[in-house]
Structure formats: structure tokens, C-alpha cells
Amino acid sequence: MTDGERLTIDDEILARARIHARGVSREYDLEVDLGALEWSVSARAKRRAGACRWNTRREVATIVLTRRAYERYEWEEFAAVVRHELVHAWEFQQFGESGHGSRFREKAATLDAPRHCRSFAEPRYVLRCLETDCEWTATRHRASKPVTSPGRYWCGCCGGTYEVEHADSGRTWTTSSGYGGAKSALGEEW
Numbered sequence: 001m002t003d004g005e006r007l008t009i010d011d012e013i014l015a016r017a018r019i020h021a022r023g024v025s026r027e028y029d030l031e032v033d034l035g036a037l038e039w040s041v042s043a044r045a046k047r048r049a050g051a052c053r054w055n056t057r058r059e060v061a062t063i064v065l066t067r068r069a070y071e072r073y074e075w076e077e078f079a080a081v082v083r084h085e086l087v088h089a090w091e092f093q094q095f096g097e098s099g100h101g102s103r104f105r106e107k108a109a110t111l112d113a114p115r116h117c118r119s120f121a122e123p124r125y126v127l128r129c130l131e132t133d134c135e136w137t138a139t140r141h142r143a144s145k146p147v148t149s150p151g152r153y154w155c156g157c158c159g160g161t162y163e164v165e166h167a168d169s170g171r172t173w174t175t176s177s178g179y180g181g182a183k184s185a186l187g188e189e190w
Contacts, residue, residue, distance in 0.1 A: 010041040013070050017063070017082045024083055028111050032090040038062040047141050049073070049081040049117040052088035052098065061089040072120040083113035126167055130174070131160035149176040166190075 017039060018046045025032060042064050045051075049069035055063045063085040070078050074188045083130055091098035098104065108115055123139030125147050136157035140146070147164050151174060155162050163172045164179070169189060171182040183190050 001125070007068070009067060010043075013041050013065055013067065014039050016075075017057075017065055020079050020082050021086055024086060024111060030086065030090060030111065031094065032086055033093055035092065036060055037089055040064050041067050042111075043067050046121045047119060049120060050085045052085045052092065054092040054096075054098065056096070061092045063089060066120075069117075069120045073118075077118070080112070080114055081117050084108060084115075084117060087111060087113055095104070100141075122167065124167055126165045127162050128165065129155040129158060129160055129162045131155065131158050134158040134160060147167045148179045150179075151175045 018034075021032075021034060021037070024030060025034060030092065036059065038060055040062060042051075045064075045066040046068065049066050051064045053064065054060075055062070060082065063082075063155060065078075065085070069081065073081070085189055087104055088098040090107060093105060095103075105115055121141065123141055125140040125143070127138040127140065127150070129136040134155060134157055136155050148163050150162055153162075154160065161174065163174045165172045166186065169182075169186055171186065173179050173182050
């Protein structure tokens with residue numbers, strides 16, 4: 001390192017992830033071409049701890065790891081995220097596609113990688129079915145259309161109506177005008 005240069009947390013994340021990937025590749029005989037794998041860190045992601053993107057034209061997988069997850073997880077849990085994304089990279093390199101189906105689950109189990117990673121951020125909105133015999137709920141981090149216009153969508157379980165709750169304030173709404181009213185009423189607290 002030269003004068004004026006210093007390692008950042010992103011450098012630390014990438015270094016630890018690459019070292020872990022080499023170890024996993026050797027220990028589990030994972031047929032992933034680490035030389036054809038790119039790495040990056042996201043400072044913006046709020047829900048997912050990692051992602052693996054496939055560039056079909058270049059036939060290169062890019063593993064994107066989330067800084068906030070690294071800061072919130074212990075290393076063992078974050079290392080499991082790296083293994084999860086390595087399974088996606090392996091699938092992309094071997095089959096040109098990846099998902100969370102049976103092939104993924106089988107390979108992930110051999111690497112002790114979770115099928116889904118724990119959320120590291122609290123949701124901003126909670127969707128809750130209004131039907132008395134249904135206990136369906138869902139969470140959202142962004143003001144998507146089901147959040148801003150709940151009257152146009154239905155419960156994911158029974159098909160009934162649902163309400164949206166702003167998690168921090170407890171305000172609820174069932175229509176797009178209700179969303180606008182809650183947002184306006186909360187002002188700076190939104």
C-alpha cells in the first residue's frame with residue numbers, strides 16, 4: 001500500500017469473501033471457475049445480503065455482497081451468504097441459469113449454504129389480510145404498488161382484501177388515497 005491509500009471495509013469484504021471462496025472450492029470440490037468470477041460490494045442494498053448476476057455475452061458471474069449485511073452479521077453467517085452465492089455462480093457456469101430449485105438446494109446442502117438468507121433490515125411496511133380466518137402477512141421495504149395501491153391487489157393466501165401498516169408509526173391504509181394521507185400526515189417522519 002502506498003502513502004495515502006488505505007483499505008476500506010469493501011476491500012475487507014472482498015478479500016475475506018475471495019479467501020473463503022477458494023477454501024470452499026477446494027474443500028467441497030466445487031466446480032466453479034473462480035477466475036471467471038467477478039466480485040463487488042453494494043452499499044445500497046437493504047434487503048438482500050448478496051446476489052449473483054450472470055452476463056451471458058461474457059459468460060461471467062458477478063457476486064455482489066452487501067456491506068450492511070457484512071456489518072450486521074457475524075462472519076459465519078456472512079460466510080454462508082458467500083457459499084449461497086457461489087452455488088448460484090456454479091449453476092450459471094455449468095447450466096447458464098440459476099434459481100432456488102432442487103438442483104440449487106442439493107448443491108447448497110453439500111456446502112452448508114442456506115436456501116435463503118436472513119433479512120438484516122427491518123421492513124418498512126407490513127401487509128396484513130383483513131379476513132378473519134386468514135393470518136397472511138407480508139413485508140415490504142419499498143413503497144411498491146401493493147403498498148401504495150392496496151385496493152388493486154389481494155391477499156396472497158385467501159384472495160381477500162388487506163391493509164398496509166407503516167411499521168414505524170403504526171398507521172394503516174387500504175387504498176391509494178389512504179397511502180397518500182398517511183404519508184402526508186407523517187411528513188418528516190415518513
